[in-house]
Amino acid sequence: MIGTSSRLLHLLSLLSSRPSWTADELARRMDVTDRTVRRDITRLRELGYDVESDPGRWGGYRLRPGTKQIPLVLDDEESLAVTVALREAARTGVLGDDQAVLSAFLKLRQLLPTRVASQLGAMDDVFEHTARAGGQPLSPGLLAGLASACRRGERVRLSYRDSRGTETERAVDPHRLVFTGNRWYLVARDVERAAWRTFRADRVVHAEPTGRVVPVDDPPDAARFVAEMLTSDYPLYVTVRLFVPLAEAMRAVPPTAGVHRADGPDATVVELGGTDVESLAARLVKLGVPLTVLEPAEVRAAVRRRGLALADGNRPDDH
Known part of the structure; x- marks a missing residue:
């Protein structure tokens, strides 16, 4: 019989994999009774997970997102993929030079099963990396803030340092973030100039959301816009x-x-x-x-x- 802790992790994994499950569906997937499912749902709620439910036999269970950090249940291939991704992010700076990237990688590596750790070690033995292109350190917190502004359509005040080192204040309406050549570019409408611009994210000194949501009319294809900018010279x-x-x-x-x-x-x-x-x-x-x-x-x-x-x-x- 599967242990209670393992069963709860399995239940969390199922609840986070799709919007809703009936008790019968969960019972079949976990090979337990409906009563066990209801009891385990109660345990999850006691542990602080916000599991919502609809009444009746055919009512669904759903995990309300964002209420508690959920432990991940990963198989060997998933563990290796996530670890390699974090390692490459730490080496290349794709998420910036923030210590959080390296810290997350080191914590996860310590938890890897021996068989997965040996695979990672074999990759370390044969992988080689070229030197990173120059650029200023980029904080994942700043990158996440810009991404959130793009998603919300929220105007942002940027402190931006150009290639000559001159720092200016810009009001921009963010549209998309584009990654290429080991650099992130923000595609945004420059409010004062009334024109679309690209901004290297590593040159953004500070980004302050204004709380003002501004609809963006006729935005450009962001990847193409960056490509045209990069190839224009x-x-x-x-x-x-x-x-x-x-x-x-x-x-x-x-x-x-x-x-x-x-x-x-x-x-x-x-x-x-x-x-x-x-x-x-x-x-x-x-x-x-x-x-x-x-x-x-x-x-x-x-x-x-x-x-x-x-x-x-x-x-x-x-x-």
Whole structure:
């Protein structure tokens, strides 16, 4: 017979996995009686969990969110996935340099079963990381505050430091956060300039919510907006037709690295920038998808040269 503590954890896991359960459904999933389910629900309530219920045999049980921190019940693969994600966040700074990321990783690692810890150790032995791109430390608390403002549509007062180190005060209407190149970008409408702007989140010194919810009219595609901003300074651009659907093209060339346009159901036109003809040609060849360079002619010729050289080096033996 499964122990009471394990059964309560199982019940919590079920209640948090979907909005509502009937007593019969819970009983079948846990292989217990309806009476045991009702008794365990009572125990959870005594422990401080806010479990709501509807009267009657077919009434549902639901766990009211946010009332108490719920212990997670993870299998081996889930434990490894969460630990690796926290480790990479601590190493890359995707959530900022806040100590909370490293602390959470160290706590979770201590709780890993030996078999999972050995898998993580094997990964540590073979993984290597390049140096992080420069940038100011970014607090997860600040990132979470910006995300909440985006979700609520709440105007924010930003203290923002530009690339020259000049600090200014901005009133902005946040729309979306975009992550690319180990950096977070806030896409927001600059109130004073009445224009959409991107703000590097690591340059936000302070963000103060105003409590004023402002409807955002005709917002841009955030990922495309950031991509256009990042590629606006390239000395050379190429336009290609990838003979794959839009979704596959966006996997080959991420939205933050190029501007995409569906060209029928089975093709996508993409514009991306680079520093010179040869590096762009090499990048296109590495995509591994059928394509045609629309312009410029110099890049088309460079891609052709590379393709011919590859074919020439892989001719079948004469004998």
